[in-house]
Amino acid sequence: GEKVGVVKVHLYRPFPVEAFAAALPATVKSIAVLDRTKEPGSIGEPLYLDVRTAIGEAMADGKTSFACYPVIIGGRYGLGSKEFTPAMAKAVFDNLKEAKPKKNFVVGINEDVTGCSLDYDPSFRNAMAGTYEAMFYGLGSDGTVGANKNTIKIIGETTDNYAQAYFVYDSKKAGTITTSHLRFGKQAINAPYLIDHADFIACHNFTFLEKYDMLSKAKPGGTFLLCSPFEHDQVWDRMPVEVQQQIIDKKLKFYVINAIKLAEELGLGARINVIMQTAFFTISNIIPLEQAIAEIKDAIKKSYGKAGDKVVSMNNAAVDEALKNIHEVAVPAAASSSITMPPSVARHAPKFVQEVTGKIIAGFGDDLPVSAMPIDGTFPTATSQYEKRNIAVDIPVWDESICIQCGICSFVCPHATIRMKAYDEKLLANAPKTFKSTDCKLPEFKGMKYTLQVAPEDCTGCGACVHNCPAKSKEDANHKAINMQFQPPLRAEEAVNYDFFLSLPDMDPAKLKLDTLRGSQLARPIFEYSGACAGCGETPYLKLLSQLFGDRAMIANATGCTSIYG
Structure with missing residues (x-):
């Protein structure tokens, strides 16, 4: 008025x-x-x-x-x-x-330096009666954004609903969080801003539960769909207690589907988009399910027709299998998990990384005051070591009894997450129980111990190391010196092992044969844990340059992928 x-x-x-x-x-x-x-x-x-x-x-x-x-x-x-x-x-x-x-x-900016910013109440919202708002959190390259573009087209073109979609993602081409904001309703949508109070929230990557406060944006009585690697009767105890409490407090309907397992079984790899899209239409009842399935399959034909009939049929099968594997989880009266949300960056990270970079990673960058920003705008380097993205479903596990210590796995690793060292056996006195080692086979380090170690929280699970490993078991040709295994049960102990591995003395470059492949891989890389796509073919070369020349290398960069991951 x-x-x-x-x-x-x-x-x-x-x-x-x-x-x-x-x-x-x-x-x-x-x-x-x-x-x-x-x-x-x-x-x-x-x-x-x-x-x-x-x-x-x-x-x-x-x-x-x-x-x-x-x-x-x-x-x-x-x-x-x-x-x-x-x-x-x-x-x-x-x-x-x-x-x-x-x-x-x-x-919109907390300008606490000059004091010129206006205070506002973030809980104030325009009432949009009859408008359905949905948010989807995906991992870059899993197909979530593409599927949601198809979803909004289906709703906008086959119903009398108005439709709106916004998509938020950063410069990384893969392996980072993407957020899709979808609105539709019978009335015109006049909302040129992102959703912060959603009827439906979907999490397409289980590790996001430990990293992002997604359910703070859920409306009371809303719906939460989770892509879980755990079965529906096990998933509740695998979730952080903070997430459990939000589900209980907001009285959310909770659904899960193991889209990763289905995608692997159907030959779709990490592309879970069609499976999650089917789950959304099934749960939301925006349009009749039979009509939704027909429209999804029509969109599949349009999107993947050029890839051939096999790809189309695999995606159609994903729709059918998704319908059979959606489960509603009965929400207990109380939170019971022993798991808590860890900090967004490592606890031993420098103050700036914890107070600024960490908040940006957690999705609270817009809340930072101007005073938190460096005066000259420069950010410290070598901070990717604190991020611990945990995006791998499977990670490589070393079998020291088969390994020939060639160094190929370390050489091809795009993110420098597989390391090798030779060291004095006395240093194993304080090693963790599950830390692996074997006798070093390199002639110049005879009598020393050798370890090949993976960084479980930094690995992207691309499998390049396993694909290129030449060492195979004589009993089982499919078993190599490194083999991919499910990450969650290995993460905690391997993180401890990796920390111990890093504490071992780095090899003296003067004693290494840097002109050989395995000699170069014994040198510590200083280009590590980049934001490159899983399986990137560029970063191993930059990593190798850092091993060969260290801080003596001067690299001139041009715009492209290197501007993003470097």
Whole structure:
């Protein structure tokens, strides 16, 4: 019921002075001009200056419907891709009502250095009756974004619903979180901002439960769909206690499906998109299930038809199998898990990494105040070692009895997560119980011990090491010196083993035959745990350069993948 309004300037140049003045009512008392740009050193942003000038000229020419010059203040919004939500818009109007409104303000950023930001209530939302809001958290390259683009097309084209979709992901091509925001309903959707209060939330990667606070965005009584590597009668005890409590407190309906297992059995690899899409339509009942299945299969034909009939039939089979493997989990009355959400970065990480980088990784980067940012904008390097992404479903496990110590697995590893060392046997005195070692077969290190160790929390599970391993068991040709195994039960003990491995002295480069493959792999890489895609073919070369030349290497970089993973 408040007397407020909005004027949108669509034609900016040439600025329409008369049309702008005519759009302002005679009752106007105060105006806030929002610019989506910052002009350091100027007395105001472009639109703000134009509005002041336009109103001044119009009043001088007698072309305004108001006699008194209104209060005009300028502000900035949406900088750095920040959201502009109804709560922020309300904060602008609230500021205008003040006797002395804040000038040259910014909204959406916590500007605690100059104190020019407006406070707002993030819980304030526009009521959108009849609009269904869904969020999907996926892993880059698992097909989640593509499937949701098909989903919004199906709903928009086969029903009388209005539809809207936003997709959020970073520059990494694979292996990082993607978020899909879908809205649909009978009324026009006027919501140019991301969802923060969803009817439906889907988590397509089980490890996200330990890293992201996804269910804080769930509406009470909403639905939660989880892609779980554990069976429906085991999954509850495998979840962090914080997630369990949110499900209980918000009275969420909880469904699980082992999409990873189904995709592997059907030959789809890590592409779980069609399976999860089918689960969404089955649970949400947005459109009749038979119609949804027909539309999904039609979209499969359009999307994968060029790949051949075999690929189409595999994806159609994924739809059919998904229908049989969706399970609702009975939610207990109390949280019982012994698992807690770990910090987003390692506890021993430097202060800046914990307080800034860690919050960005956890998805709270927009909440950071300006004072948290480095004055010169430079971020410290060598921080990927603290991230511990835990995105691998399977990791390589070493069989020391078969290994020929060739170093090929370490050589081809894109992320430097398989390391090898030769060391004095005395150093094993304090080794963890499950730490593996064997006699070193390299002539120059005769009498020493040798270990090949994987970093379980940094490995992406690409399998390049296993694929290239030449050593096979004489009894079983499928069993090699390294073999992929399910990561979750191995993670804790192998993380301890890896920490111990890193504590062993690094090899002296002067004593290594760096002109040989295995000699080079005994040198510690200083290009490690990059953000490259699983199985990347570029990063092993950069890693090798770091082993051969260390900090003496000068690498000139051009725009491309290297700008992202490096």
